[in-house]
Amino acid sequence: MKRIIFIAVFAMAFLQGYAQHIDVDSLIGVLKSELKKESTYDLARLNRIGQLRSSLLLADSNSFDAQYDITSKIYEEYSSFKFDSAYVYVKKMIELAERYHRRDQLIESEIHLGYSLYFSGFYKEAFDVIGKIDTSGFTRNQWSDYLTMRARLNQSIADYDNDPFFSKGYYEQSDRDFKSAQVVSPYNEFEKKINLAFLPDSLRHSSLTPDYFFNLIIQQHLTPHRVAMVATHVSSAYKGKDRILFLTLAAIGDIRSSTKETLAIFLLAQELYHMNQTNDAYIFMQAAARNANFYGARNRAVQIESLLPLVAGKVIDEKQHQRDKLLIGFLIFFLVAVVLFFLLFIYRKQMLQIKASEALIKEKNSQLENVNTQLWESSKIKEELIGLFFKTCSSYIETLEKIRQHTLHSIKLKKYNEVNDLMKDIQINEEKESLYNMLDTVFLTMFPNFIASFNALLKTEDQIWPKSGETLNATLRIFALMRLGIHEHEAIAKILDYSVSTVYTYKTRIKSRALVPPNDFEQKIMEIKFIK
Incomplete structure (x- = not known):
């Protein structure tokens, strides 16, 4: 279950981050982040190995299946992690198979031994092991594993020799073995799609881009180790940034699967070095060296030792070049700073005058803005009050006209009682209250x-x-009229039908209770914002 969850998380991380648009630099950033967590992945593998070794101690010593199954699982954990331990446990597998006369398990174990020797660079010993295997009666799977092992061994020797004359025979034998293995065990659909990456450009469909193969790999829900193997294989079909893309994916898979027998991060460092991305190349070459030393891959260690000094030297040269550029830049900056200092000293007074002028202009603009705001506010208030005035006057004129007509009509008919009743119906106080409510x-x-x-x-x-039911009361109306710009006590008294002393008393009483000084109270009232 834990393995399934781990694989799902691994796949989702890539699908969400890179399935739509793959950015190599971002992927390298992920690799650097994973390198920092390398010890966590290693600890998880060591914990699994510890549990398996405890299980082996408790296994039935008379049961071949129990002992072989656990021993093979321990070997699988060590096979790509540490050569010495993998060698010990694969030898135990061979010993068990020979003791119980299990031919299939013996063949399987001997092929595993060949792989372990091959991974560590013991090519001759690996050839000796697979040369002694009795191939008569091989099953299809055994033939496939055997031929694939021999093909990879020949290819690695050819790569290690790196000589046109001596490598040729190994490459030819490797090619024959790979083809034979394919005949014995044909490619599945996924492998067929992956191999389309190796078609010549003239035969490759336009949709078969590096992005297509990248997404194809991460959408298969493979284990991290399997992702690394497939991505490393596909990388050999490309050059430049496309090759870096797949090698970076493979290196991430190796770290997450705690694989120390890894070619991907070394090839990635090599490719970055050739593309002059020296700093990253140095970081990954060091990681490759640590992996090779930890696993015990002697052939890989030799390759890294021959290339690491070149990378380190280039890093040093680049840093020295950067220091030289920095020194020159500093001298230029110093000279410019001296010139600027004198210029600033000469124009200091002018700048101060300009700043003073700007401050004065800002102050005047602020004052002008306040005046404009007050004028606009005053204009709007006057518009509202004039509108109220004409509306009220119009209403009263209309009312007076109706009263006049009714009175004249009643007098003409000598209905003086109706005139008297009409005058009694006019309620001045109610009219005043109505006017105040409207105001x-x-x-x-x-x-x-x-x-x-x-x-x-x-x-x-x-x-x-x-x-409840009021809009403003007497006190609020007095200060409301003040906010409208009416400050004279006589004017306020006439509008509200109060005495001047009453208005004065109201204002004095409120000011004495205010939280602000009495002299500032009216100013605070005038600062209450008009809202359009």
Whole structure:
């Protein structure tokens, strides 16, 4: 179950991050991040090995199947992790198979031994092992494993010799063995699709891009180790950034599967070195060296040791070049700084004058903006009040006209009692209250936050709020008229039908209870915002 979850997480991480658009630099960033977590993956493998070794101690010593099964699992854990331990356990597998006369398991173990020797660079010993295997009566799977093992061994020797004359025979034998293995065990659908990457450009369909094969690999829900193997294989079909793409994917898979017998990160470092990405090449070459030493891959260690000094030397050269550029840049900067210092010193006074002028201009602009705001606000208030004035006057003129007509008509008919009744029906106080309500409504439309802002200037116990059904009360109306710009006590008294002393008393009482100084209270009232 843990393995299934791990594979799913691995696949999802790539599908979400790279399935649509694959960026090589981002993928290299993932690889660097995984390198920092390498010890965590190694610890997980060591824990699995520890559990298997404990199980082997408890296994029935008379049961071949129990002992062989656990021993083979321990070998599988060590096979790509550490050569010495893998060698010990594959020899135990051979010993068990010989003791119990199990031919199939013996062949399987001997092929595993050949692989272990091949991984560690013991090519001659690997050839000796597979040369002694009795191939008579091989099953199809055994033939396939045997031929694949021999093909890879011949190919590796050819790569190691790296000589046109001596490598040729090994390459030819490797090619024959790979073809024979394919006949014995034909490729499955996934392998057939992967091998399309090796078609010549003239035969390759335009849709078979590196992105296609990248997504094909990560969408198969393979184990990280299998991803690394397939990606390394596909990388040999490409060059440059496309090759780096697959080698980076393979290196990530190797780290996540805690594989130390890995070719991918070495090939990646080599490719980056050839593309002058020296810093990354050095980081990955060091990781490849650690893996080779840990696993015990002598052939790989020799290759790395021959290339690592070149990479390190190039890194040093680049850093020295960067230091030289930095020194030259610093000298240029120093000279420019000296010139600028004198220029700044000469123009200092001019700059100060300019700043002073800018500050004055900003101040004047701010004042002008405030004046414009006040003018605009005053204009809008006047518009509202003039509209209210004409609406009210129009209403009263219409009412007076109706009364006049009705009165004239009653007098003409000598119905003096009706005239008297009509005059009694006119309620001056109600008309005043109606006028005040209309004024309140218009005012609160312009200053909807007036009541809250007004009370914010008073203590909680002294705050004045309209009763239910009221818009503004007497006190609020006095200060509302002040906010409209009417400050004279006589004018306020006439509008509200109060005495001047009453208006003065109201204002004085409120100012004395305010949270701000009395002299600042009216200014705070005038600062209550008009809302369009």
